[in-house]
Amino acid sequence: MTARAPVPGLSFEGSVFADARTGARRLLGPLSLTVTAGRWTCLLGPSGVGKSTLLQAFTGLPDGLRMDGSAVLDTGAQPLGQVALMAQDAGLLPWLSALQNVWIGSRLRGERPDHARAKALLEQVGLGAQGAQNCTRLSGGQQQRLALARTLYEDRPVVLLDEPFSALDVATRLRVQDVARDLLSGRTVLHVTHDPAEAARIADDILILDHSGLTPVSVPQHSKQADDPKVQALTSDLTRLLLEAA
Numbered sequence: 001m002t003a004r005a006p007v008p009g010l011s012f013e014g015s016v017f018a019d020a021r022t023g024a025r026r027l028l029g030p031l032s033l034t035v036t037a038g039r040w041t042c043l044l045g046p047s048g049v050g051k052s053t054l055l056q057a058f059t060g061l062p063d064g065l066r067m068d069g070s071a072v073l074d075t076g077a078q079p080l081g082q083v084a085l086m087a088q089d090a091g092l093l094p095w096l097s098a099l100q101n102v103w104i105g106s107r108l109r110g111e112r113p114d115h116a117r118a119k120a121l122l123e124q125v126g127l128g129a130q131g132a133q134n135c136t137r138l139s140g141g142q143q144q145r146l147a148l149a150r151t152l153y154e155d156r157p158v159v160l161l162d163e164p165f166s167a168l169d170v171a172t173r174l175r176v177q178d179v180a181r182d183l184l185s186g187r188t189v190l191h192v193t194h195d196p197a198e199a200a201r202i203a204d205d206i207l208i209l210d211h212s213g214l215t216p217v218s219v220p221q222h223s224k225q226a227d228d229p230k231v232q233a234l235t236s237d238l239t240r241l242l243l244e245a246a
Contacts, residue, residue, distance in 0.1 A: 007157045007188050008082065009037035014069010016053050016061065027065070028053045031213050035205075037074060040181070040189040042199035044238065045209035046246045051192045052088065054209070055160045058190070059085050073158065084156035088163050090147040092135045098122065099131035102150045114153075121149040124179045126172065141167045145176060152183050159184055161191040165198060174226060177202050181224070196238035200231045206238070210245035217241065 015029030028050035035041045043051050056062060057071040073082060092101050102121060103113035122131050125145040130138060135146060144167040151159065164180070165173045181202055193199055199206050201224055206217040217238065222230035 007038045007186060008073035008075045009188055010035035010058060010071070010158060010190060011074060012054060012057055012069070012071045014067060014071075016050070016057060016065055016067050019064045019066060029069070031209075033207070033214060035188060035190050037188050038186050039204040040184070040191065040202060041205040041207065042191045042193055042203035043207050043209055044193060044196065044199055044242060046242070047194070049209050049211060051209055052162050055085070055162055055190060055192055058083055058158070058160055082156055083158045083160060084151045084154040085160045086147055086151040086162060086164050088166075090143045092143060092146060094134070094136045096135065097132050098127060098135050098138065098146050101135050101146055102153050104150065105154050118149075118153055121152055122146075124183070125149045125176055141169065141172065144168065145172075148176065148180065152180070156187075158188045159190075161189065163192060163194065166194070173198075196242060197226070197231075197235045200234035200238055201226055208238075208241055208245055215241075 010033070012031070012033040015031075016027045018025040018027055033054065043054070045051050053065070056065075057067060061067055093104060096104065099115070099118055099122065102118040103115070106113040119128070119131060122128050125148055127138075127142060127145055127149065130142065135143060138146060144164070148164055151161070151164075161180075165177060168176060177198070191199075191203070203219060206219055208215045208217060220230050220234065222228045222234075225231065
């Protein structure tokens with residue numbers, strides 16, 4: 001078996017602006033972000049502060065934005081091709097089945113899809129019985145789990161997640177979080193969430209972004225179980241910090 005290359009971390013330095021056609025309005029920064037390689041980092045903060053924009057900086061900014069600075073892997077390489085992004089919009093192709101949506105990246109790259117792996121991922125996110133269904137027939141929560149399965153299928157060393165569990169009920173959310181934590185073990189994960197309990201439970205590192213910049217939050221060693229007293233105490237601390245940042 002070929003050894004996997006070392007997993008890179010992430011770094012961002014600079015600001016993001018709206019395009020000059022809209023007045024070059026500053027959307028984010030200036031700030032400096034470092035995400036440690038091989039760890040799961042949660043990014044919390046008030047709505048509109050720029051969390052999703054910061055996430056997008058590592059995949060290539062969308063039309064209408066420009067960056068004054070850099071977003072790179074700690075190898076010095078540009079992130080393109082080494083990063084998988086799960087955006088808030090599931091971005092599913094409505095004319096394809098759930099299973100086809102999972103392996104669509106392989107097809108677009110001209111590769112042979114790994115059907116067995118795609119089916120296994122659907123099983124793990126609780127959609128094993130829906131593989132042949134058209135994705136438009138799935139509920140919002142099912143579509144979100146399908147988008148997560150597609151992201152996991154890409155098998156990238158760096159994974160960016162934007163509110164990946166927000167549409168799930170509590171029991172499903174906990175199960176799918178455990179699946180994601182297991183399958184992404186050892187990867188570099190930057191995860192945007194509004195849920196302090198979610199961050200407290202699954203993060204190795206936590207950052208709070210507000211208009212004054214980034215603030216790291218100490219994360220104690222704990223069991224990753226929702227009823228762990230340390231998780232509950234951290235949830236309370238994060239809630240208080242988010243209220244202060246709002």
